[in-house]
Amino acid sequence: MANKKQTLGEFIIENQAAFKYSSGELSSLINSIRLAAKVVNHEVNKAGLVDIIGAAGDVNIQGEDQQKLDVYANEKFIQTLTNRNIVCGIASEEEDDFISINSQDENHQNKYVVLIDPLDGSSNIDVNVSVGTIFSIYRRVTPIGTPVTIEDFLQRGNQQVAAGYVVYGTSTMLVYTTGHGVNGFTLNPAIGTFYLSHPNMQFPENGHIYSVNEGNYIHFPQGIKNYIKYCQKEEGDRPYTSRYIGSLVSDFHRNMIKGGVYLYPKSSLNSNGKLRLLYECNPMAFLAEQANGKASDGFTRILDIQPTELHERVPFVCGSKNMVEKVEEFMRDAQ
Numbered sequence: 001m002a003n004k005k006q007t008l009g010e011f012i013i014e015n016q017a018a019f020k021y022s023s024g025e026l027s028s029l030i031n032s033i034r035l036a037a038k039v040v041n042h043e044v045n046k047a048g049l050v051d052i053i054g055a056a057g058d059v060n061i062q063g064e065d066q067q068k069l070d071v072y073a074n075e076k077f078i079q080t081l082t083n084r085n086i087v088c089g090i091a092s093e094e095e096d097d098f099i100s101i102n103s104q105d106e107n108h109q110n111k112y113v114v115l116i117d118p119l120d121g122s123s124n125i126d127v128n129v130s131v132g133t134i135f136s137i138y139r140r141v142t143p144i145g146t147p148v149t150i151e152d153f154l155q156r157g158n159q160q161v162a163a164g165y166v167v168y169g170t171s172t173m174l175v176y177t178t179g180h181g182v183n184g185f186t187l188n189p190a191i192g193t194f195y196l197s198h199p200n201m202q203f204p205e206n207g208h209i210y211s212v213n214e215g216n217y218i219h220f221p222q223g224i225k226n227y228i229k230y231c232q233k234e235e236g237d238r239p240y241t242s243r244y245i246g247s248l249v250s251d252f253h254r255n256m257i258k259g260g261v262y263l264y265p266k267s268s269l270n271s272n273g274k275l276r277l278l279y280e281c282n283p284m285a286f287l288a289e290q291a292n293g294k295a296s297d298g299f300t301r302i303l304d305i306q307p308t309e310l311h312e313r314v315p316f317v318c319g320s321k322n323m324v325e326k327v328e329e330f331m332r333d334a335q
């Protein structure tokens, strides 16, 4: 059992053997994320004082107004991941296309691709509500030393070698998995060190919290409407509590600790929902399953979905196992 005051660096070294590929590579990857997270955290914490609030003036490929902090976080993560001779490609929610690294140098041995949502919960930046960063890591499938191709990014989520998020909230935490459980580390800002504060995180199988933007209720499929009514009914251990921060990372983190389910369904407004399969759903689904939770699109396990595009969206239901299965039951019954 890991010592509770263990630092992230010590934890990585102690658990390297569990990583099925070369141990040093994982350390280097997670250390890159750790460094970029600290840089972005520093900016987030003083967002109201520096010119980092508001729109950046551009629209990303999702058709969304890029926030200045989106752009800043995107630059910092790409910079930090590029300078480590381990990543051969990066795909970001804020970039139209994937970025190939070291593609000229056929001798490079970089083996990993990283997919990031640099700043999750963008709508909350200006109002001082917690936001996050999400990352997903795969081993490349194309030959080492050759330029990465789209194939390296369009892998099923069940091929991830690591995934995690950073939540910039009341405290800043880095939570990740390499397929051997989920562990959370809290940043001590005074010394800039992450400490193991939440070892072996687990979703309770049941919960009493549901997280969905009910403002879209009339546009939801009948199965989702029926599930929301089920949550609100005075019966047994219900009604459940409705909690929706509007930052996936924060809603997921709370539900993992307290028990709950997050839903971003498809609707008559968004035929595939809003969340991106590669940058948001796959990494959160890997974490959920590693923490005894579950994630699907209402019917299919998220990690089994074969991606076809870099920025594709899928309906998303994720959280406590029995609650996700209840949603799936309502979706099947409403078909």
Ligand SMILES: O=P(O)(O)OC[C@H]1O[C@](O)(COP(=O)(O)O)[C@@H](O)[C@@H]1O
Pocket (backbone or CB within 6 Å): 064, 093, 117, 119, 120, 121, 122, 123, 213, 246, 247, 248, 249, 274, 275
């Ligand atoms: O405002 P809505 O439509 O409810 O969407 C909120 C959801 O969108 C997200 O902000 C994702 O989008 P971004 O990555 O662009 O922030 C989630 O974090 C959040 O749960």
